[in-house]
Amino acid sequence: MLFKAIGSNHLVEVADVVTLANPYELTVVGRYLWGEEIQDPELFDKTSLSFLSGESLPRCWHDSRYRQREIRRLHCATQVKDEDHYQGA
Numbered sequence: 001m002l003f004k005a006i007g008s009n010h011l012v013e014v015a016d017v018v019t020l021a022n023p024y025e026l027t028v029v030g031r032y033l034w035g036e037e038i039q040d041p042e043l044f045d046k047t048s049l050s051f052l053s054g055e056s057l058p059r060c061w062h063d064s065r066y067r068q069r070e071i072r073r074l075h076c077a078t079q080v081k082d083e084d085h086y087q088g089a
Contacts, residue, residue, distance in 0.1 A: 003030070003049040003057075010034060011052075012044060020046070020057075023064040 001020070003012045011033040019025050028046055032039045046062040060066045 002033070002052060004052055004054070005032075005044070006048050006050050012049060014044075014049075021061050023060055023062060023066065026062060 001014050001017060003014060004010070005012050012030045013033050014020055014028050014030040016029060020028050026046060027043045028049075029041050030044050030049075031041050046057055050056050
């Protein structure tokens, strides 16, 4: 799959979609797409990648506790602030 590096807007090819969708993996192996030669694989932080449209990756791909707020709200009937969520390891 093709993605865009947020800082540089360069295209990044990620071949392992399973690792990409695994919320317990914070990085993914990919290659920059530039020039005529195949670039060496590099580690990319999932939060530094976006879709080609500029939309960020789904939170469930990089945050293993992405539903924690909802579960706590439903089971405990507590108020939870928006910034009260897990951002990785």
